[in-house]
Amino acid sequence: MTVTAQAPVDLPIAATRSDSPAPKGRRGLVMTFVLAVIALFWISPLALLVITAVRPLSDFIGNGPLSWPADFTWKNFSDAWGIGNFATTYRNSALLALIKVPVGVLISAMLGFALAKLRMRFRRTVMFTVFLGLTIPIYITIVPVFIMMRSAGATDSIFGLIGPYLAFGIPFEVLVLQSFFRQIPDEIIEAAKVDGAGDWRVFFTMILPLSVPALVTVAILDAVATWNEFLFALILLNSDAHKTIPVGLLNFQGQFANNNTGLAAGILIAVVPILIAYTLLQRWIVGGLTAGSLKG
Amino acid sequence: MAGTVAVKPSTVKRGGRWSPWLFAIPALAVYVAFLVYPALSSLWFSLTNWDGLSATYKFVGLDNYFKLPHDPVVVSAVQNNLIWTVVTIAVPTVIGLLLAIALNGKVHGKPILRLIFYTPAVLPLVSIASIWGWLYNPQYGAINSFLRMIGLDGLAQAWLGQDSTALWAVMVPAIWLRTGFPMLLYLAALQGIPNELYEAATVDGATKWQQFWHVTMPSLRPAHYIVLALSLIDSFKVFDMIYAMTYGGPGTSTQVMGTWMYFNVFQYYQAGYGTAIAVVITLVAVAVGIPYVRSQTREAS
Numbered sequence: 001m002t003v004t005a006q007a008p009v010d011l012p013i014a015a016t017r018s019d020s021p022a023p024k025g026r027r028g029l030v031m032t033f034v035l036a037v038i039a040l041f042w043i044s045p046l047a048l049l050v051i052t053a054v055r056p057l058s059d060f061i062g063n064g065p066l067s068w069p070a071d072f073t074w075k076n077f078s079d080a081w082g083i084g085n086f087a088t089t090y091r092n093s094a095l096l097a098l099i100k101v102p103v104g105v106l107i108s109a110m111l112g113f114a115l116a117k118l119r120m121r122f123r124r125t126v127m128f129t130v131f132l133g134l135t136i137p138i139y140i141t142i143v144p145v146f147i148m149m150r151s152a153g154a155t156d157s158i159f160g161l162i163g164p165y166l167a168f169g170i171p172f173e174v175l176v177l178q179s180f181f182r183q184i185p186d187e188i189i190e191a192a193k194v195d196g197a198g199d200w201r202v203f204f205t206m207i208l209p210l211s212v213p214a215l216v217t218v219a220i221l222d223a224v225a226t227w228n229e230f231l232f233a234l235i236l237l238n239s240d241a242h243k244t245i246p247v248g249l250l251n252f253q254g255q256f257a258n259n260n261t262g263l264a265a266g267i268l269i270a271v272v273p274i275l276i277a278y279t280l281l282q283r284w285i286v287g288g289l290t291a292g293s294l295k296g
Numbered sequence: 297m298a299g300t301v302a303v304k305p306s307t308v309k310r311g312g313r314w315s316p317w318l319f320a321i322p323a324l325a326v327y328v329a330f331l332v333y334p335a336l337s338s339l340w341f342s343l344t345n346w347d348g349l350s351a352t353y354k355f356v357g358l359d360n361y362f363k364l365p366h367d368p369v370v371v372s373a374v375q376n377n378l379i380w381t382v383v384t385i386a387v388p389t390v391i392g393l394l395l396a397i398a399l400n401g402k403v404h405g406k407p408i409l410r411l412i413f414y415t416p417a418v419l420p421l422v423s424i425a426s427i428w429g430w431l432y433n434p435q436y437g438a439i440n441s442f443l444r445m446i447g448l449d450g451l452a453q454a455w456l457g458q459d460s461t462a463l464w465a466v467m468v469p470a471i472w473l474r475t476g477f478p479m480l481l482y483l484a485a486l487q488g489i490p491n492e493l494y495e496a497a498t499v500d501g502a503t504k505w506q507q508f509w510h511v512t513m514p515s516l517r518p519a520h521y522i523v524l525a526l527s528l529i530d531s532f533k534v535f536d537m538i539y540a541m542t543y544g545g546p547g548t549s550t551q552v553m554g555t556w557m558y559f560n561v562f563q564y565y566q567a568g569y570g571t572a573i574a575v576v577i578t579l580v581a582v583a584v585g586i587p588y589v590r591s592q593t594r595e596a597s
Contacts, residue, residue, distance in 0.1 A: 028402035035398055036405075039412045045427050045472070046415070048438050065438045066445060111323035120316035126324070127593045133331055135585030137533040139554055140574040141334035143341055143348070143567055148334070167330035170323050175592060199315055228420040230536045235562070246422040250540060253426050260436050267426045271419050278418040282411060285418070286480055 052264035053077065060261050076265035083255060084266045085240055089248035090273075096158050096165070096244060097226045104166050105219050108173035109211070113203050115174070116181035117189060127178075133171035138164075138231050149236055156238050164232050169225065173218050180214035181207060217284050220277070227274060245270050335578070341571040348567030360572035370573070373551045376463055377577070380552060381531040384470045389523055391471070392478030397512070399479070400486040410483070414476035421473070425540035428469040432456050456542055459549040466541050466550055470534075478523045485519035486512070525588035532581040553577040 052060060053076050055069035063070060081087070114120050115127055145164050146155070154160030184207065192202050208215065230246045237243050243251075249270050256263040278285065342360055346353035364370050395413055399406055416424065431438045432455040440452035455465040489512065497507045535554035538544060544551040544559065553573055560570030 028404065031398060031401060032404040035395075035403060035409055038395075039409050042472075043412050043415065045431055045438075048431070049427060061436070064445075065436060065441050107323040107326065110319040114316040114319035118316035118319065120320065121313070124593055126320065128589060129332070130324075130327060131589045131592050132582065132585070133327065135529050135582045135589065136331065136335055137535075137554065137574070137578055137581055139533075139535060139557055140338050140571075140578040141331060143561055143571050143574075144334035144337040145330065163326060163330040166326045170327050170331075174323065199319070203319070224418055228422075230420075230422055230540070234539075246420050249420070249422050249426060253429065260430065260433070263426070263430055267423050267430070270426075271423045274418055274420065275415070278415065279411065282414070286410070286414070 049264050049268055052261055053268045055261060057259060057261045065260070076261045077269065079259075080252075080256075080262050080266035080269055083262070084252040084269065085243070085248055086245075086266075086269055088241060089243050089245045092158050092242060093227055093245045096161060097223050100162055100165050100169070100226050101219050101223050103162075104169045104173060104222055105215055107166070108170050108218070109177050109208065109215065110203070111170070112174045112177035112181055113207055116178040117184075117186075117202075117207070118199065130171050130174050133168070134175070138168060142231065142235055145232070146235055155236050156242055158237070158242055158244070160236050161229075161232055161244075165226055165229060169222050173222060176218050177211070177214055180211055184210055213284070213287070217287065220281050220284055224274060224278075338571045338575060338578075341568055342575045344568045346568045347565040348561055348570075349565060353568065356568070360569045361576075363569065364572065364576065369548050369551055369556055370553075372548050373553050373556045376550065377532065377534070377552045379463065380467065380470075380534055381528070383467050384474060384531050384534075385524065385527040387471045388474040389478050389527065391475045392523070393482050393516075395475070395479045396482035396486055399483055410480070413479055416473045417476035419473070421536040422540045424469050424473055425537055428465075428472075429456065429541055432465055457546055459546055462542055462546060462549045466538055469541075470537055473537075474527070474530075478527075481519050481523055482516060485516050489515045521591075525585070529581060529585045529588065532577060532584065 048065065051069060052065060054072050054074070056071050056073050056075070059069055059071045111130070115123055120126070141164070149155045149160045152160070188206065189202055192206060197205070228246060229244070233244045233247045234250075237247060240248075240251075249267070252266050253263065256266060343355060343357060344353045345356045345359075399409060403409070419427075434440060434452075434454040434457065437455075439455065443449065443452045453461065455461050493511050493515070494507060497511050502510065533554065534552050535558070538550050538552055538555050539558065542550040544555040554577065557570045557573040557577075560566045560573065562570075564570075
């Protein structure tokens with residue numbers, strides 16, 4: 001957990017090359033101290049959540065939320081797991097991400113390839129139209145999407161979410177991927193074509209393998225966005241058996257109005273996979289975000 | 297087009313006219329079916345009196361739009377949207393820039409500091425709403441407990457439960473969530489500024505403050521542009537955070553266009569009117585986003 005480690009310890013996973021060499025002197029120490037205090041403050045909501053989740057409710061109420069726990073327990077987690085229906089919501093969210101992310105990345109990469117490397121008519125019109133999707137709020141589409149899904153019998157099914165999720169993921173994915181593909185030299189594609197490779201072979205055997213960093217970045221960001229999506233899930237899913245984590249969490253919040261420790265455990269259960277994934281993959285996320293937006 | 301050889305020789309020769317479309321069509325089909333088409337049909341629904349349930353409805357022209365300025369909730373929602381937009385752009389951008397400058401200097405443990413400041417940005421919005429709802433709890437929340445602990449009992453209050461504080465209280469987690477992105481972007485941009493610029497400025501006798509205004513800030517212009525454009529696009533769309541934390545209340549004190557649309561469509565059965573609200577906010581969001589979209593399209597061509 002990142003929560004209590006505010007001490008200046010370097011994480012091995014995040015060994016960065018671009019940082020300046022180990023600073024010396026008082027200025028560096030003072031600045032480090034100031035930033036560590038701010039960081040501690042910044043992370044305190046999560047730290048409090050962890051502390052609260054592992055103490056009994058009576059201890060929390062008796063000693064107040066800011067005290068160090070007098071007693072530890074894991075019971076909050078098992079209570080929250082059952083009442084929050086997490087076994088179901090986890091399965092639904094995971095299934096959704098497992099279908100949506102690979103499909104979304106593949107079709108976005110195909111479109112990105114056409115835009116970056118093939119001679120396509122109306123290319124700029126297509127690009128403009130697709131990138132415009134970045135500005136469009138999800139909620140302008142919900143009434144028509146709701147009607148479409150109802151007439152297709154796809155409401156209250158996580159499969160009904162896949163179409164809208166794919167559509168709203170496409171603009172960002174295409175933006176990042178096409179700008180990455182553009183940097184691949186034309187000469188190697190040309191060489192392959194001279195050897196008789198068609199566009200599809202070029203795409204699958206050259207473009208995709210050369211673009212693994214960009215594909216991974218986009219896939220991670222897309223997985224986070226899919227895992228976190230709320231509005232479509234709120235509107236299209238109604239039975240508990242089909243809810244995703246964000247919608248499930250909202251119901252759960254109501255049921256635990258007076259059980260502060262159980263609520264903390266439940267919130268923690270919902271965010272732990274994202275926190276772990278982020279901590280492990282942060283180098284990609286950071287690289288992808290900055291490359292995608294600064295250069296793209 | 298046969299005459300234009302110049303820019304991309306490799307793409308000129310092979311692949312029939314329709315071959316690129318085979319690559320483009322799957323994504324374009326999904327995009328049109330689930331984004332473009334629904335967005336356009338919302339334009340139509342906004343011109344009707346449809347309730348969202350019945351099989352029939354009537355075309356009413358621009359009536360829904362004329363009703364908007366007379367709806368007191370719309371008036372306060374627009375105000376709230378504006379306050380929200382200004383604050384949730386300005387504060388995270390400034391804090392993000394300051395953090396980036398600090399992290400770009402001589403500091404120990406940069407990776408972990410960066411990790412901590414960016415962490416809120418990856419959490420599910422609803423869980424951020426839950427965390428802060430829990431911190432704001434009037435009786436057992438950490439915020440009031442902290443105020444009581446340091447002797448400021450008088451300041452402890454129902455942050456989310458009263459008109460005067462609710463909107464500001466919802467903005468705090470939004471700021472917490474949104475500071476990480478500008479920080480990362482500025483950090484990357486700062487690392488791209490050549491050291492010689494600062495050395496030259498030092499030789500010319502520029503103070504640290506002058507260096508900041510005359511070297512750092514101008515060099516960060518592309519990053520400023522991206523941060524502001526993306527935050528603007530994002531801030532206008534606000535829905536989740538408010539829905540999950542206050543449901544637009546108390547009263548209409550945290551109502552924004554997004555939530556008010558939702559209530560009209562799904563609670564008051566005024567789908568036509570609700571859609572008109574969505575159309576208005578979309579037009580504004582698209583209009584402010586167009587310069588960014590154009591810059592992305594132009595750069596790439």
